[in-house]
Amino acid sequence: MTDFTDEERRILEFLSDSVAKGERYxxxxxxAEHLGLSSKQVGVRxxxxxxxxxxxxxxxWGRARSTTWKVEPS
Structure with a gap:
């Protein structure tokens, strides 16, 4: 497994849990709100x-006011 920072692991865990519940975007x-980080911290990672x-x-995936990210299991 690739080495991830603590923040990256937290983001991946959040995304994994959310994708398991059916969320994709x-x-x-x-x-950031869910993890107590800034949107810039998340957006950079x-x-x-x-x-x-x-x-x-x-x-x-798309960019209106802010970038939308599409996440799917591999």
Missing amino acids: FRAKNI LPKLAEKADEMDIEK
């Missing part, structure tokens, strides 16, 4: 996690 600010995470596919 996320915004950094919503993830999501593109890196998209490259590093093998257990799920994280894809930049």
Whole structure:
């Protein structure tokens, strides 16, 4: 398994739990609110996690006011 920081592990765990419940689309600010992080902390890590995470596919999906991320199990 790739080495992840504590914040990256927390984000991945949140995404994994949410995907298991059927959610697929996320915004950094919503993830940040659940984890007690800033949206910038989450937003900076999501593109890196998209490259590093093998257990799920994280894809930049759309951009309106903020970027939406589509997450699916691999």
